[in-house]
Every structure is written in structure tokens, then in C-alpha cells.
Amino acid sequence: DAGVIQSPRHEVTEMGQEVTLRCKPISGHNSLFWYRQTMMRGLELLIYFNNNVPIDDSGMPEDRFSAKMPNASFSTLKIQPSEPRDSAVYFCASSPGSWFNITDTQYFGPGTRLTVL
């Protein structure tokens, strides 16, 4: 298995631009998580999906952030418009857990390093 795949690996953009991060979870996994990691705040859970349905998006910092999971093999995290304080590493993770056992070992992708100038 290729593991969790994220693209792009690096993204540099200017303030005000739209940014779309992509994630392909491990096949057969039921849960998908988006995290943001910064030195100051550590690893923060932004949103998670179970069976393609958003379960909890309380970690999404602002309305500028949105996430979708149109099918079991693809998810996007969009920031529009982007701001310099959004600069961070964004991780996607998946796990086999289902809605009644959503917590399970999580498998992380390599991350997308976002820099907003």
C-alpha cells in the first residue's frame, strides 16, 4: 500500500490567493483527519470525516477554511483567501475506524508545507 498521499508537498503562495490541499487516504480506511502543525500551537485537529461525512469541524479556525470529501478516496482542504498566519504544515491522516470506533491508529501522510507570503 502506498500509504496516505498528499499533494502538493510544498506550496508557496501570496496572501489573498486560494490554496487547495489534497489527500488520498489508505484504501479501506473509514476515517480521515486534517491537522495543522506549527511550532507555536503544535498539532491541531481541524476536521475529521467518517464514511465521507464531516463529523466535527470545530477545529477549523475560520470560515476561510473548508474541507470536502466527495468520495472515499479523496479529500480537499481549501483556504480562501489565504493569509500569512496560515503558514504551517498540513497533515492528512486516515484510520480504519468506523463511526462507533472512530478512534484507532492513525496513518499520517507526509504533509504539505504551506507558506503564505
Place this chain on the structure above:
Amino acid sequence: SQQGEEDPQALSIQEGENATMNCSYKTSINNLQWYRQNSGRGLVHLILIRSNEREKHSGRLRVTLDTSKKSSSLLITASRAADTASYFCATEGNTPLVFGKGTRLSVIA
């Protein structure tokens, strides 16, 4: 918040020595997990210990859990330079995993 807090924030040891990292949390949990993150990479799961377990081993790793003190420890025995990484505890209660800020371990050859 059930967020775990690792201690120390940074640890530097010589190759061959043992490394001990601690994690404290605030609320009741179902399980606690330890993850490792190499520089520039994603997190990798190391070990999971359930709330009814007190100790667990995996290779050179030993994890303990004391639910009365709301704390856990990760021991890496006979450390190697390749163990250099950040180590995170993650707690699971009524919500998915909540990660601490990690311990940065440096193993000097």
C-alpha cells in the same frame, strides 16, 4: 482539555543510553498512543495502551500508563542515532486523538 503534555520538551542523550519521556493529561481516556515524527515527515504510530492496561512492550519500547495519576511514560532502551525524532503522546476519550506538543529527542552517536 484532554490534551497530553509531554515532558521534557527536549532531551539529549548518548547512543546506548535509555530515554524516558513522560506525558500527563487532564481527563479520563479510553486509550493513549505514542507517535514518532522524524524531521520533515508525518507522524508514525508506535504503540497504543488501553486504559485498563498498565504496561506494554514493543521491541525496545516500553510504555506505562497510570490512570490514577493521569500520566504515561515512554522508555526507549539502548537508544540509537536513528531514534532522533520528536515523540508525541495522543489521548483518546470522547473525541478523536488529541496530541501533545511533543518531546524532541536527540541521540548523539
